[in-house]
Amino acid sequence: MxxxxxxxxxxxxxxxxxxxWLLPGAALPSTALQVSFxxxxxxxxxxxxxxxxxxxxxxxxxxxxxxxxxxxxxxxxxxPLPISISGRDMMLAVDLSGSMEYQDMLLDDEQVPRIAIVKRLVSNFIAEREGDRLGLILFGSSAYVQAPLTHDLVTLEQLVQEAFVGLAGRETAIGDAIGLAIKRLAEEPARSRVLVLITDGANTAGQVNPLRAARYAASEGIRIFTIGVGADAGQSRLSGIQDPSTDLDEGTLVDVALATGGEYFRARNGEDIKAIYQRIDMLEPALRDSGPxxxxxxxxxxxxxxxxxxxxxxxxxxxxxxxxxx
The missing domain is CATH 1.20.58 (Methane Monooxygenase Hydroxylase; Chain G, domain 1)
Structure with missing residues (x-):
């Protein structure tokens, strides 16, 4: 057609x-020869x-x-191309604060920084979300949208790999990240409003209180799944640190998840994060109208x-x- x-x-x-019609015509030179005809x-x-x-x-x-x-x-x-109208609209909020550099996580029997294991497993999670729309929020001392909701999962995975600790500051603005996700998800179908927030600390920066933001998210029908990252006491090989997850505010993360009808998960190693994503994958897909x-x-x-x-x-x-x- x-x-x-x-x-x-x-x-x-x-x-x-x-x-x-608007511009004047060109002036013609007058003739010098005068004849009767x-x-x-x-x-x-x-x-x-x-x-x-x-x-x-x-x-x-x-x-x-x-x-x-x-x-x-x-x-x-x-x-017309065949398209799937089944999928989820999900924002991923990833913590890039300074503590994400701690090497207390085990991946393939090797001690790796928290950010390394999070990036690897978030990338695997994105690769398996065929048919879903995903967005990416990076936060530290402040929060910003690295990628809006999109079907371009290849570009989204590349943006995750390019992220680095300190990109958004060294502190942790959990409340700001939740507030920013609410803005992005506010106009999406009610059954597909999901935020997955990954952090290893407590709210130490920003202008928004996490619990207050969670209550507003609940009023908007947005479910929040929180993931606390960090090894248990005695699990890490970091010298001089008995409990590398001392700064992790699990109480607030649990309250944020429960206030929105979501769940809180603790990620101590690579196997934990895989199990978490499998649990999130069990969410019922939301139907989204889409033209041909x-x-x-x-x-x-x-x-x-x-x-x-x-x-x-x-x-x-x-x-x-x-x-x-x-």
Whole structure:
């Protein structure tokens, strides 16, 4: 099916004639030869010149029509593509505070920083969310949206890998992250409003109280699943640190989850996080209305290329005539 993607460009069609009507005409030099039959000669010349000018004008008119057609972005729409209308709208909020550098997590029997294991397993989680829309919030001393809700999971996974500790500051603004997620999820279908918040500390920065934000999220029908990251006492090999998760405020994370009908999970190692994501994956998918999509094949290069070739031909003819006239 043929379609003009930008039909409003047709409004530019009368522009050359409008400019010709509005702008004053070029002044003609007065003749120095006065003869008795000059009026008849001028009338004959006007008739001949008007016909010649009309013939010379048509190629330029055709070029202008081709340019307007190209500006309308013509395209050929194929058959409707099969799409899935089942999926979730989920925001992922990842903590990038300074404590995420602690190497107290076990992954493949190796001691790794918290951020390393979180990035790896969040990436695996994203890769398995085919049909879902995911967004990414990064927070430290402040929170910001790294990616809005999108089906482009490849780009989202790349953004997760490019994140680093301290990108948003060294402190932990849990309340701000929840508030920002509420803004992004407020207009989404009620059954698909989900926030997964991953942190290893307590709320030490920001302007929003986490519990107050959680109550507002509950009023908006947003469920929050909180994940506390950090090893237990004696589990870490960090020298001089008896309990690396001392700063983890599990009480607040539990209250935030319960206030919204979600759940709190504790991630002490890679196996825990895998089990957590499997539990979240058991959520019932929400149905989301979606219009049919078609594969669009752009056609604008054809009129644009033809206009270029015709312009080159007109210029070549003009140069040829000028050289032979001299």
């Amino acid at each position: 043929f379609e003009l993607h930008w039909p409003a460009a047709l409004l530019l069609l009368p522009l050359p004639w409008l400019m010709r 000059l009026p008849r000669l001028e009338q004959l010349q006007d008739t001949t010149s008007q016909r010649a000018a009309a013939r010379r004008r048509w190629p330029f008119v055709f070029v202008w029509l081709l340019l307007i057609l190209a500006a309308c972005r013509p395209q050929w729409l194929g058959d 999509r078609r594969h669009a094949r752009p056609l604008y290069p054809w009129p644009l290329g033809l206009a270029l070739l015709l312009s080159l031909l007109i210029a070549s003819v003009a140069v040829y005539r000028r050289r032979h006239a001299n």
